[in-house]
Amino acid sequence: MTNEISPTSAADLADAVCGALRDKAPLQIVGQGSKAGWGRPDQAMRRLSLARLSGIRSYEAAELVMTAGAGTLMSDIEPVLAAKNQQIAFEPADWGPLWGKPAGQGTIGGVLSCNLSGPRRFQAGAARDHFLGFTAVNGRGEVYKAGGPVVKNVTGYDLPKLLAGSFGTLSVLTDVTVKVLPRPEKQRSVLLFGQDPETANRAMTMALGSTHDISGACYLPMDLARRSHVDLIRNANKAVTALRIEGAGPSVEHRCTALRRMFGDAATEELHSMRSLAFWREIRDVATFMPDQETALWRLSVPPASGAVIAGRLASALPGCSWFLDWGGGLLWIAVPPVADIGAEKIRQSLVADGGHATLLRGPEVLRRSVPIIEPGALSQLLRRVKQAFDPAGILNPGRLSADW
Amino acid sequence: MLMPEPDSAVLARRPQLVDALKRLIDPAGVIADSIALRAYENDGLTAYRQPPMIAVLPKDTAEVAAILRFCHQEGVKVVPRGSGTSLSGGALPLADGILLGLGKFNRILEIDYDNRCAVVQPGVPNLAISHAVAGRGFYYAPDPSSQIACSIGGNVAENSGGVHCLKYGLTTNNLLGLEIVLMTGEVLRIGGKHLDANGYDLMGILTGSEGLLGVVTEVTVRLLRKPETARALLAGFPSSEAAGQCVADVIAAGIIPAGMEMMDRPATHAVEDFVHAGYPMEAEALLIVELDGPEVEVDHLLSQVCAIAEANGATSQRVSSSEEERLLLWAGRKAAFPAIGRISPDYYCMDGTIPRSKLPQVLARMEELSLRYGLRVANVFHAGDGNLHPLIMYDANKPGELEAAESFGADILCLCVEVGGVLTGEHGVGVEKRDLMPQMFNDLDLNQQMRLKCAFDDKQLLNPGKVFPVLRRCAELGAMHIHRGQLPRPDLPHF
Numbered sequence: 045m046t047n048e049i050s051p052t053s054a055a056d057l058a059d060a061v062c063g064a065l066r067d068k069a070p071l072q073i074v075g076q077g078s079k080a081g082w083g084r085p086d087q088a089m090r091r092l093s094l095a096r097l098s099g100i101r102s103y104e105a106a107e108l109v110m111t112a113g114a115g116t117l118m119s120d121i122e123p124v125l126a127a128k129n130q131q132i133a134f135e136p137a138d139w140g141p142l143w144g145k146p147a148g149q150g151t152i153g154g155v156l157s158c159n160l161s162g163p164r165r166f167q168a169g170a171a172r173d174h175f176l177g178f179t180a181v182n183g184r185g186e187v188y189k190a191g192g193p194v195v196k197n198v199t200g201y202d203l204p205k206l207l208a209g210s211f212g213t214l215s216v217l218t219d220v221t222v223k224v225l226p227r228p229e230k231q232r233s234v235l236l237f238g239q240d241p242e243t244a245n246r247a248m249t250m251a252l253g254s255t256h257d258i259s260g261a262c263y264l265p266m267d268l269a270r271r272s273h274v275d276l277i278r279n280a281n282k283a284v285t286a287l288r289i290e291g292a293g294p295s296v297e298h299r300c301t302a303l304r305r306m307f308g309d310a311a312t313e314e315l316h317s318m319r320s321l322a323f324w325r326e327i328r329d330v331a332t333f334m335p336d337q338e339t340a341l342w343r344l345s346v347p348p349a350s351g352a353v354i355a356g357r358l359a360s361a362l363p364g365c366s367w368f369l370d371w372g373g374g375l376l377w378i379a380v381p382p383v384a385d386i387g388a389e390k391i392r393q394s395l396v397a398d399g400g401h402a403t404l405l406r407g408p409e410v411l412r413r414s415v416p417i418i419e420p421g422a423l424s425q426l427l428r429r430v431k432q433a434f435d436p437a438g439i440l441n442p443g444r445l446s447a448d449w
Numbered sequence: 450m451l452m453p454e455p456d457s458a459v460l461a462r463r464p465q466l467v468d469a470l471k472r473l474i475d476p477a478g479v480i481a482d483s484i485a486l487r488a489y490e491n492d493g494l495t496a497y498r499q500p501p502m503i504a505v506l507p508k509d510t511a512e513v514a515a516i517l518r519f520c521h522q523e524g525v526k527v528v529p530r531g532s533g534t535s536l537s538g539g540a541l542p543l544a545d546g547i548l549l550g551l552g553k554f555n556r557i558l559e560i561d562y563d564n565r566c567a568v569v570q571p572g573v574p575n576l577a578i579s580h581a582v583a584g585r586g587f588y589y590a591p592d593p594s595s596q597i598a599c600s601i602g603g604n605v606a607e608n609s610g611g612v613h614c615l616k617y618g619l620t621t622n623n624l625l626g627l628e629i630v631l632m633t634g635e636v637l638r639i640g641g642k643h644l645d646a647n648g649y650d651l652m653g654i655l656t657g658s659e660g661l662l663g664v665v666t667e668v669t670v671r672l673l674r675k676p677e678t679a680r681a682l683l684a685g686f687p688s689s690e691a692a693g694q695c696v697a698d699v700i701a702a703g704i705i706p707a708g709m710e711m712m713d714r715p716a717t718h719a720v721e722d723f724v725h726a727g728y729p730m731e732a733e734a735l736l737i738v739e740l741d742g743p744e745v746e747v748d749h750l751l752s753q754v755c756a757i758a759e760a761n762g763a764t765s766q767r768v769s770s771s772e773e774e775r776l777l778l779w780a781g782r783k784a785a786f787p788a789i790g791r792i793s794p795d796y797y798c799m800d801g802t803i804p805r806s807k808l809p810q811v812l813a814r815m816e817e818l819s820l821r822y823g824l825r826v827a828n829v830f831h832a833g834d835g836n837l838h839p840l841i842m843y844d845a846n847k848p849g850e851l852e853a854a855e856s857f858g859a860d861i862l863c864l865c866v867e868v869g870g871v872l873t874g875e876h877g878v879g880v881e882k883r884d885l886m887p888q889m890f891n892d893l894d895l896n897q898q899m900r901l902k903c904a905f906d907d908k909q910l911l912n913p914g915k916v917f918p919v920l921r922r923c924a925e926l927g928a929m930h931i932h933r934g935q936l937p938r939p940d941l942p943h944f
């Protein structure tokens with residue numbers, strides 16, 4: 045059985061890593077374990093919990109920065125920022141429910157380590173773009189820091205970028221500093237009903253190439269739209285293309301009008317504030333549309349103008365799958381019924397022509413073991429050397445990202 | 450400035466190296482003539498000069514790969530160079546090194562409006578990208594003041610910013626893909642037209658790596674649609690405290706302007722005498738706030754910003770009513786460097802970032818230092834993000850003034866770190882701030898960064914002598930004695 049260590053300071057944590065090194069006992073690093081179902085099952089012997097390294101250390105709203113212990117729950121951070129009318133702008137998803145876990149469990153360290161982002165990705169960036177600095181313990185048991193406590197900094201290598209999306213395989217984050225931004229005063233979404241996928245993709249391309257500063261653009265085929273809890277989406281009985289606009293009140297109204305004019309008869313409805321908020325939360329968190337725990341869930345990042353074409357290709361190759369597009373076509377979610385290789389071969393093949401990458405987000409454990417999170421191809425040698433530069437003994441989350449390390 | 454000791458064995462082989470390079474690439478791209486080499490002896494940090502041993506101007510990725518593979522085999526150092534506008538000496542050549550100029554990489558390869566990106570070669574000047582797509586109403590957002598000249602490859606290497614990066618981000622937030630060549634000659638493609646990395650974010654780490662990790666041979670940048678309108682407010686304040694509070698209040702009101710720039714009185718006077726933009730001469734601090742977007746939004750937010758400025762005691766306010774007037778309001782700020790150049794034989798541009806609330810304290814300390822060193826200083830400030838550019842005025846022909854300017858500059862940067870800021874916001878560490886790195890980072894911090902360098906460049910041949918104050922061999926950095934069962938328990942630092 046695995047035993048759990050739960051340090052309360054960076055120094056304690058370093059001791060734990062040194063102990064693991066001495067005993068050659070690899071560590072599994074967990075925030076709350078909300079995303080443990082993602083990626084190759086860990087092969088660690090000890091659990092290192094960040095739960096007690098939590099709490100907001102400092103928050104300077106006017107400087108747009110916040111520092112917190114890596115184990116701080118997002119659900120504890122968000123209200124503190126909201127009280128100053130601010131937010132974490134990259135809209136980190138709450139994916140716990142995708143794996144049948146409760147909502148609201150994600151920690152800031154986990155969000156950064158997985159480089160999460162939401163529908164605003166193409167406009168506001170991902171976790172990487174808001175991660176300013178950190179203190180961490182590397183695989184040698186050394187406490188070190190990188191980045192800085194201010195929003196603009198190029199002193200030394202931008203290690204926060206590298207740690208974002210490293211799935212805890214390079215270092216254990218103890219304290220993190222992120223950029224925070226004002227919450228938009230208002231939001232609305234313009235809806236286009238009944239479009240076929242390629243028409244919808246073109247509409248999103250048009251909208252994103254306009255001056256209307258779109259902050260969300262997604263397409264739900266009819267079967268998925270019917271799963272929404274937002275009345276105007278569910279009751280449409282049609283495929284839905286949604287375009288979100290956020291900002292100052294008069295600007296939102298102006299841009300919505302302009303957008304509707306751009307699409308003429310196709311733009312029939314709008315989602316107003318609370319409906320719009322609820323809808324994009326569903327898109328962000330995905331589980332509403334992909335509830336079936338038995339299916340394998342893939343997340344494909346692709347050139348945005350090609351999203352519908354790739355989706356069409358995969359839909360005919362993988363009978364029974366369901367899918368939708370986010371990021372103006374640049375993000376394809378696809379749930380595949382349990383088949384031999386959960387579509388891995390076909391999905392990764394589908395990206396050869398256009399470029400992009402596919403991540404298996406949910407799937408049966410045996411299959412996750414055979415499908416690595418990443419498929420870095422020509423980059424794999426370099427990635428391995430990068431891993432060794434931080435964790436030469438391979439004791440941090442071994443096997444989580446790659447079968448070999 | 451102490452650079453790594455030139456390797457006499459390499460210097461002795463110079464003629465053979467020249468011959469070998471001429472066989473390796475188009476011989477017209479190999480420069481060995483000592484007069485011609487002078488063209489590369491410095492970058493924008495003109496206080497340091499060193500002609501390279503040899504310069505090479507490859508014309509394609511295959512030539513870059515061949516040169517690097519050869520240099521890796523032969524143990525010869527390489528310094529990449531874009532347009533040579535670095536203000537931190539990042540492109541300063543080495544006496545025993547090859548300067549790799551990317552000037553021939555000057556083509557825009559593809560513009561893809563549907564995917565809102567452009568694929569360009571690294572030698573393309575920053576502004577050329579925006580020009581190429583302006584006809585369709587698009588632009589490339591990061592806009593360093595040097596944008597007519599500086600190359601996009603240099604921007605990637607320095608993670609350059611501009612006056613609009615508060616709202617639109619730095620270079621790193623506006624890239625989609627890179628092609629890089631490692632010191633071994635291996636060519637790698639990272640990213641593409643899609644978002645996010647497949648594995649570790651190598652593009653994120655290459656950006657801002659100051660030419661130490663790989664040579665960038667192709668860049669895919671994001672394109673944005675140009676906002677419908679932009680207008681600027683020029684406001685004068687009786688003190689830097691008042692102007693700083695105004696900035697804080699604008700942000701607290703939930704407004705992120707496209708640009709928010711501050712100048713102190715000496716800077717204001719210097720530029721007004723130069724460009725006659727109508728800046729208020731009595732103001733202790735001047736603020737330019739630019740809003741962009743649809744007309745209704747700009748009007749709505751500008752009226753809020755004006756009210757905030759009023760509440761903070763602004764002594765004058767002027768809102769641009771035409772594009773000409775907006776450009777005029779900016780003209781002074783954009784000409785700040787040359788304007789200082791007009792009133793002083795030489796100036797030294799610093800680049801620290803501070804928490805904005807510390808501005809009055811930092812300015813006061815700077816005034817004391819100015820008196821102590823007997824050198825004038827003017828300040829321009831990216832106020833939105835706390836990035837301060839003190840311009841120290843000196844005369845290089847007066848003995849000792851350059852040295853005084855340098856130690857004044859170092860004192861300012863240490864002050865930035867002391868108040869909770871950092872050594873550089875956008876110009877990079879280079880050689881200039883190399884020896885100040887321990888102000889921000891201890892040995893453990895720096896060792897971790899150097900180990901990353903070793904993952905890319907095991908022989909440390911790419912741009913050595915920059916960024917890191919002490920060079921350690923990769924073997925030494927990588928050593929770990931866990932197999933003896935006894936880990937040397939590190940002296941754990943306490944935070």
Ligand SMILES: Cc1cc2nc3c(=O)[nH]c(=O)nc-3n(C[C@H](O)[C@H](O)[C@H](O)COP(=O)(O)OP(=O)(O)OC[C@H]3O[C@@H](n4cnc5c(N)ncnc54)[C@H](O)[C@@H]3O)c2cc1C
Pocket residue numbers: 229230231232276313314315316317318319320321
């Ligand atoms: C004639 C008519 C037509 C309508 N048509 C539609 C329609 O087509 N589609 C539709 O969805 N609804 C429709 N509604 C209902 C409408 O949703 C509500 O009146 C809505 O609250 C107003 O939308 P708004 O965007 O103007 O919100 P606002 O006036 O901006 O806000 C309404 C309330 O929500 C709060 N709020 C706004 N944004 C947020 C946020 N991000 N977070 C937390 N709180 C927030 C505000 O503080 C305020 O209390 C219609 C109503 C009427 C009377």
Ligand SMILES: Cc1cc2nc3c(=O)[nH]c(=O)nc-3n(C[C@H](O)[C@H](O)[C@H](O)COP(=O)(O)OP(=O)(O)OC[C@H]3O[C@@H](n4cnc5c(N)ncnc54)[C@H](O)[C@@H]3O)c2cc1C
Pocket residue numbers: 492493528529530531532533534535536538539540551571592593594595598599600601602603604605606607608609610611612659660661663664665666786875876912
């Ligand atoms: C008047 C003036 C104003 C400026 N204003 C700003 C400003 O507003 N904001 C800002 O951020 N900077 C500013 N700068 C600094 C400078 O312009 C930027 O750092 C710029 O990005 C450097 O680009 P370059 O092509 O001139 O690079 P160079 O000076 O040639 O090189 C800079 C560094 O990048 C490396 N490098 C260059 N090309 C490559 C490549 N293809 N692959 C790998 N490494 C490479 C070099 O080795 C060196 O370390 C200013 C400079 C001047 C002179």
